[in-house]
Amino acid sequence: MTQESTEYLLQVHELKKYYPVRGGLLQRRVGDVKAVDNISLDLKRGETFGLVGESGCGKSTAGRTITRLFKPTAGSITFEGKDITKLRGSELRSLRQDIQMVFQDPYASLNPRQMVGSVVSEPLVNYGYGSEAKLKDEVMQLLERVGLPADAYYKYPHEFSGGQRQRIGIARALALKPKLIVADEPVSALDVSVQSQVLNLLKELQEEFNLTLLFIAHDLSVVKHMSDRIGVMYLGNLVEVADAEDIYRDPKHPYTQALISAIPQPDPRKKSDRIILSGDVPSPQNPPTGCPFHPRCPKAMPECSADKPQLKEVNRDHRVSCLLYE
């Protein structure tokens, strides 16, 4: 156990997050939206784990439940060998020093009335590292490190472009020298030329600060570029987990195969054999029985609608939840 806890920074075991659906005259609980329905994953120290999936697959909810911004419905989260699933109050507060988030929308995640210097120093002030004035040099260094001009300290968020705002968000997340950063779609609001700047920065910082990164995004090519390992989510479930290269070269799950084939490649000479899925992602309030993907799966078998497959290792470090491999 001790050895395991040193190798893994974060272990998530059978995590569930349900939202109640209320209805009727008395607003009784009539059902659940199963946003995250049983995911298990381990993050090694210093690695980047990519979580990829389409909208509504539960990847953001998973990220926010892991950081304990949301309370899990069931399952356990272990951070540095310590169970953090049920932490409350001051213990939860001190955990936040080690786990920080970078959000998708750089316009909404910064207070428009707060000077950038104060945005970035706030976490430090909150955790008693001194007053804003005392921390100024440190914050300025941090701003410089993420590639912002020194006078950024005295400016307001609206004076910056989207890419620069995302840098501010990254500086804020870095301020407390966290061990884990959960980045939820950090580049999806940015143009490609700016996106590549921010991705490079995140990679550099990860190495420099020895960060562990949970990188959540819908764009598989971005996730593959950033990650050591990738987990593919569909309708609240992890359907495949493997090394980033393996996912691309040898995808096992029919959903992963379809997802990869659906990405338009920036080369007109490469016309891929596209697997076109029919229909849309079902509602997580009323998920299909058995395998959540079976109604859209081109390889579905009769038993897929009855049995829900579990994530099982098919190759070394390559886990898939699909009856085809059982």
Added chain:
Amino acid sequence: MNQQEPLLEVDGLHTGFTIDGDMHYAVNNVSFSVKPKEVVCIVGESGCGKSVMSLSIMDLLPKHNGKIDKGAIRFQGRDLTMLSDKEMNHIRGRDISMIFQEPMTALNPVLTIGFQMDEVLMNHTDLKADEIRRRSVSLLDQVGISRSDQIVNEYPHQLSGGMRQRVMIAMAIACQPKLLIADEPTTALDVTVQAQILELIQKIQDEVGMAMLLITHDLGVVAEMADRVVVMYAGQVVEDTDVDTLFHDPKHPYTKALLRSIPRMDEKQEELDTIKGIVPSLKNMPQQGCRFVDRCPEAMDKCREIDPQLGEEAQNHAVRCLLYDASFPNEQKQRGVGS
């Protein structure tokens, strides 16, 4: 094919907005053409003027501050900028139709799908009421909507994003237009749904035999769909060529940098190439010289002084860059001395 008369010809288009009393051009001297049945992609990052250009063609600019200042938009030889509102209404939706990025905001939430579809046919055809509804249902079938006879009685919020975009496409092709303008038609959709919609658009384009102007920021979509590509930067066309040349022999430093900055699925890259800085905003546009100069890895001193012109670099390949300007002496083309 090459000798064919263009269906749409945009010629020296200047579209501007009045900001604080000054005119700023979001589209600055843009020229290109679309031949019948051709798919032309306009590609560029946000703020490069690609959407304003498509709104200019459709005459849908915000009336209070946006206007076409100079230039012509010739559709089958007629200059659209000279038409009255009534004449334009006749063309819009019948000869040229448009699909937008966000199908939820483009559909009216309080009217049924059927009502909104019937409206297009009512305005532009002589069909009788009962024929109209039948035609609406068959259009929905054509775009791959199952239970189309029930969907016509439903409201937009009851449909998913992909279904709504299918409805938009059905409305757009209702009158068999000669030109379809699609402004980021799949940007709001998930990638598996995007694949469905792109396949549908290709199929429909083939069936109807229409030309298409596809506006997108996604170079993957461009490679998939385009015959010809127009790259825009800061309100100008910087490169215009066929799709294969664009991806395999790009000339303009912006196009080259843009292609290098996308993460590739099929390669393992440690670091991505970047383009330093950001697109200049409308109010901070450089008044002289090349608009890309501050971000260009190959910038020269002259680039700040001379406005580069869009010139033919080779047959069917136009580039706006001094490096490829024949009138500019070769010995002065030393790269990287600017900045």
